[in-house]
Amino acid sequence: MVARMTRFLLPIAVFILLIGFLAAGLKLDPREVPSPLVGKPAPAFDLPVLLQPDKRFAPRDMRGKVWLLNVWASWCVSCREEHPVLVELSKKGVLPILGLNYKDKGDDARRWLAQFGNPYQLSAVDADGRIGIDYGVYGVPETYVIDGNGVIRYKQIGPITPAMLEEKILPLAMALKK
Amino acid sequence: MRDLSEKLRCLVCQNQTLADSPAELAQDLRRQLREQVAAGRSDEQILGYMVQRYGDFVLYEPPFKPTTLLLWVGPFILLAAAAFILVSTLRRRRRQPEEPALSPDDKRLVERVLGPSPPPERDGRAR
Numbered sequence: 001m002v003a004r005m006t007r008f009l010l011p012i013a014v015f016i017l018l019i020g021f022l023a024a025g026l027k028l029d030p031r032e033v034p035s036p037l038v039g040k041p042a043p044a045f046d047l048p049v050l051l052q053p054d055k056r057f058a059p060r061d062m063r064g065k066v067w068l069l070n071v072w073a074s075w076c077v078s079c080r081e082e083h084p085v086l087v088e089l090s091k092k093g094v095l096p097i098l099g100l101n102y103k104d105k106g107d108d109a110r111r112w113l114a115q116f117g118n119p120y121q122l123s124a125v126d127a128d129g130r131i132g133i134d135y136g137v138y139g140v141p142e143t144y145v146i147d148g149n150g151v152i153r154y155k156q157i158g159p160i161t162p163a164m165l166e167e168k169i170l171p172l173a174m175a176l177k178k
Numbered sequence: 179m180r181d182l183s184e185k186l187r188c189l190v191c192q193n194q195t196l197a198d199s200p201a202e203l204a205q206d207l208r209r210q211l212r213e214q215v216a217a218g219r220s221d222e223q224i225l226g227y228m229v230q231r232y233g234d235f236v237l238y239e240p241p242f243k244p245t246t247l248l249l250w251v252g253p254f255i256l257l258a259a260a261a262f263i264l265v266s267t268l269r270r271r272r273r274q275p276e277e278p279a280l281s282p283d284d285k286r287l288v289e290r291v292l293g294p295s296p297p298p299e300r301d302g303r304a305r
Contacts, residue, residue, distance in 0.1 A: 033189055036233040103202075129206050136231040138189035138203055 035136050035155040042069070042146050043134040050101055050109055050123040057098070057124045059150055066176045067096040068169070069144040070120070070160075071132065073104040074112035076140040082159035083116050089165065090119035095173050099123030102132050102140055145169060147176045179215050183208055186228055187238045195238050 037043075042059045049055040059069075070086060072079045090097055099120035101109050106125065113123075126132055135144065136155075145154040154172055156164060180197060186207070188199030196204050196211070207228070214224045228236045240246045280288065 030192060033235050034233060036230065129203075130210075133206060133210060134231060136233070138232065 031139075032157050033136075033138065035152075037136055037144075037152050038155055040152060042144065042150050042152050043131070045124070045126075045131045045134065047124040047126060047131065050099070050106065050125050051113075051118075052122070055122075057122055059146065062096070062098070062146070063150055064148045065096060066145070066147050066173050067098055068173075069098050069100055069135075069146060071100045071102050071135070071137050071140055071142045072123075073102045073140050074108040075104065078159050079141045080116065082141055082161070083119070085160050085162055085165065086119040087117040095170070096121045100131065100135075101125050102137065103127065103129045143169075145172055145176070179211060182211055182215070182221060182224060185225065185238055186211075187236050189232060189236065 044059060046056055046058045049057050072083075086097055089095060097119050099122070101123045103126070109123070109125075113120075124131075129137075135142075139157065141159055143156040143160055144152050145156075147153050153176060154168065156169065160169065183197035184195045186196040188194045188196050188201055188204045188207075190201035190203050191199045194204075196207055210227075211224060214227065219227075225237065234241055234243075234246075240249055242250055
């Protein structure tokens with residue numbers, strides 16, 4: 001009797017193994033492409049500032065500080081989702097947020113900030129998206145946590161939720177500040 | 179240029195190559211390719227530029243690396259395993275004993291219905 005049953009054990013074991021793989025695979029999101037830039041220095045750039053046309057910004061200006069680089073655009077619908085979260089965060093004053101205005105028009109961008117609030121210390125204007133390519137941007141919004149040495153420590157793909165802030169981003173930023 | 183853009187994946191429409199995708203990011207990246215090709219950079223340099231920024235996923239064909247070994251070799255391993263199981267199952271079947279000979283009662287019943295059976299072959303197998 002036991003010998004008969006062992007014949008079924010192998011297919012059942014294989015089946016359970018395949019179910020395991022399926023369950024793990026279904027949890028993965030192919031839209032989330034992990035960034036090879038985590039742990040590498042944030043690519044340099046030198047761009048005009050959105051609301052101060054005679055000023056320019058480069059990431060090295062933020063050396064010594066832990067900060068967020070948030071890629072946004074006025075045409076981006078998902079950005080509206082995360083924007084209140086960023087505005088709230090900016091009010092707390094714990095983590096500077098800098099914007100990268102990606103493939104946008106100056107007037108549209110200014111109007112959008114006036115309408116929805118401006119959490120950014122400043123926004124650098126990446127009009128043709130070339131800096132976005134350097135940062136591996138493939139969708140908007142995307143956010144980078146950059147440390148005091150200018151190294152990218154985390155990349156958030158998609159809108160930032162309060163849960164994300166609490167569980168990943170803020171703890172990381174606090175740890176990096178020490 | 180066409181060759182290169184067919185080796186890269188569009189990250190927005192992820193099942194299309196950079197050559198085929200209409201997405202805006204694809205247009206931007208094709209422009210990058212054009213500029214780099216015009217600047218005389220080699221295929222390896224340009225592909226390396228993309229991988230540096232977007233990771234291995236941007237290559238349409240996964241590279242053959244230790245981490246992708248299972249991906250490449252897996253189907254062949256499964257095929258070999260299936261062939262092995264098939265062969266050993268067939269071999270096991272052939273080794274099983276013949277159907278046992280009919281009991282005398284059953285033999286008489288068969289002879290009544292079908293007529294007498296011919297004598298067995300030399301090697302002992304009933305016809």
